[in-house]
Amino acid sequence: MNLVSEIRSKIETGAIIGGVIGLGYVGLPLVSSMARNGVKAIGFDIDPAKAGMLNSGKSYLETVSDEEISYALEKGLFEATADMSRLKEADFLIICVPTPLDEHKTPDLSYVEDTSRTIATYLRRGHVVSLESTTYPGTMEEVVKPILEQSGLKDAEDFYVIYSPEREDPGNKDFKTHSIPKVVGADQPEALELAMRFYGKFIDTVVPVRNAKTAEAVKITENIFRAVNIALVNELKVIYDRMGIDVWEVIEAAKTKPFGYMPFYPGPGLGGHCIPIDPFYLSWKAQEYDMPTRFIELAGEINISMPRYVLEKTAWALNHHASKALNGSRLLMLGVAYKKNVNDQRESPAFPLIRLLEEQGARVDFHDPHIPEILPTRHFAELGGRKSVERDSLDIAAYDAVLVVTDHDAIDYALVAESAKLIIDSRNVMARFPDVAKKTVKA
Ligand SMILES: NC(=O)c1ccc[n+]([C@@H]2O[C@H](COP(=O)([O-])OP(=O)(O)OC[C@H]3O[C@@H](n4cnc5c(N)ncnc54)[C@H](O)[C@@H]3O)[C@@H](O)[C@H]2O)c1
Numbered sequence: 001m002n003l004v005s006e007i008r009s010k011i012e013t014g015a016i017i018g019g020v021i022g023l024g025y026v027g028l029p030l031v032s033s034m035a036r037n038g039v040k041a042i043g044f045d046i047d048p049a050k051a052g053m054l055n056s057g058k059s060y061l062e063t064v065s066d067e068e069i070s071y072a073l074e075k076g077l078f079e080a081t082a083d084m085s086r087l088k089e090a091d092f093l094i095i096c097v098p099t100p101l102d103e104h105k106t107p108d109l110s111y112v113e114d115t116s117r118t119i120a121t122y123l124r125r126g127h128v129v130s131l132e133s134t135t136y137p138g139t140m141e142e143v144v145k146p147i148l149e150q151s152g153l154k155d156a157e158d159f160y161v162i163y164s165p166e167r168e169d170p171g172n173k174d175f176k177t178h179s180i181p182k183v184v185g186a187d188q189p190e191a192l193e194l195a196m197r198f199y200g201k202f203i204d205t206v207v208p209v210r211n212a213k214t215a216e217a218v219k220i221t222e223n224i225f226r227a228v229n230i231a232l233v234n235e236l237k238v239i240y241d242r243m244g245i246d247v248w249e250v251i252e253a254a255k256t257k258p259f260g261y262m263p264f265y266p267g268p269g270l271g272g273h274c275i276p277i278d279p280f281y282l283s284w285k286a287q288e289y290d291m292p293t294r295f296i297e298l299a300g301e302i303n304i305s306m307p308r309y310v311l312e313k314t315a316w317a318l319n320h321h322a323s324k325a326l327n328g329s330r331l332l333m334l335g336v337a338y339k340k341n342v343n344d345q346r347e348s349p350a351f352p353l354i355r356l357l358e359e360q361g362a363r364v365d366f367h368d369p370h371i372p373e374i375l376p377t378r379h380f381a382e383l384g385g386r387k388s389v390e391r392d393s394l395d396i397a398a399y400d401a402v403l404v405v406t407d408h409d410a411i412d413y414a415l416v417a418e419s420a421k422l423i424i425d426s427r428n429v430m431a432r433f434p435d436v437a438k439k440t441v442k443a
Pocket of ligand 1: 023025046047096098099111114133166167170
């Protein structure tokens with residue numbers, strides 16, 4: 001049997017074993033989805049504490065339940081480890097490690113490179129390697145494959161590589177990993193066929209594209225599209241506010257158009273691991289082709305200015321509604337997660353906003369039912385360790401103003417409407433309480 005037939009047969013008989021490297025927001029739902037569909041996976045993470053927790057049936061992410069992990073363990077379909085030598089036991093290796101930017105907005109591929117080097121150490125004939133981390137077009141071809149070939153094995157002779165972008169949307173209850181169509185691209189037709197068969201076992205729809213770099217471009221296009229459209233609506237928010245028009249009302253009406261319009265919503269700024277970061281992967285790569293990426297730069301500029309806009313609105317609101325200055329005001333921020341119903345604080349716009357407010361002399365407490373304590377970060381070290389005011393101790397009326405930053409469902413907005421002296425609302429959650437419109441300022 002030739003190599004492709006061997007791998008194909010493993011997939012068809014169910015003998016194939018997945019190896020998911022990086023058990024975070026992307027990797028963990030992936031192994032859970034595989035287990036639910038009877039596909040066995042070994043999960044690899046550099047952090048042994050994570051592997052230990054998972055092996056005892058505990059999830060560390062709100063988006064994957066303990067039950068899901070226990071189910072996979074009990075069925076013998078999942079096991080986590082920090083022992084990378086066990087990569088040899090898996091057949092289809094999926095890389096889901098972080099792809100951040102460094103302080104100069106340059107792609108930091110060190111996690112992908114380290115993982116590729118580790119795989120190269122244990123690479124064997126018959127391995128298929130799929131990169132799922134978001135990155136610029138050309139990464140598989142120019143970075144991952146050459147590292148894998150340092151093992152002495154040859155792509156398309158001894159092993160196969162593919163790129164398949166991850167489209168996970170943590171916290172989105174309408175879509176699970178299996179129901180989100182999955183794009184796959186490979187330079188070799190055999191690799192594409194194997195990827196279609198493998199992912200087809202636990203993903204409802206697999207969408208093939210002609211090569212890895214097209215698949216890499218698909219992902220980056222999707223996230224640039226979001227970043228640019230969010231920037232557009234943030235810009236419109238500021239303009240319409242000056243004109244006395246409520247952007248939220250405009251969007252609600254505009255989205256009744258059944259074609260040619262798609263709603264995006266303004267907010268206090270971009271957050272998360274993807275939208276503020278991924279577009280700059282393309283900007284960086286485009287320089288190699290002497291191509292500017294003006295839309296990306298402009299969107300970045302507008303989105304990054306949003307916390308300052310919320311600061312200005314807060315100062316204005318305190319001044320006009322309470323004859324108070326920011327300096328000395330007590331503020332309660334609702335939500336510090338970067339988006340609703342998740343405990344993910346990465347790149348959250350809440351952090352620059354807290355810093356800006358405190359630079360002006362305000363005293364800021366926060367309440368976030370999903371984030372009991374702010375984790376230390378490189379850029380906002382001073383906020384690390386700050387604790388959420390628990391619901392039972394919340395004295396909303398004691399604050400000069402309440403700022404809605406994240407529209408978590410678990411926040412009691414009726415209580416906010418009843419007790420707050422003044423509300424600065426960057427998410428339009430208070431629109432459902434028309435009685436408090438007079439003390440609400442949209443930001
Ligand atoms: N979070 C999302 O919603 C989302 C959506 C789509 C795509 N992505 C992309 O997926 C990739 C992963 O993102 P994430 O949010 O899951 O990150 P994450 O930080 O939640 O998880 C990454 C995991 O990889 C582990 N890790 C780091 N280096 C490792 C190594 N050398 N070997 C083994 N494990 C290692 C970390 O310990 C961590 O558990 C990124 O490229 C991201 O852009 C993320």
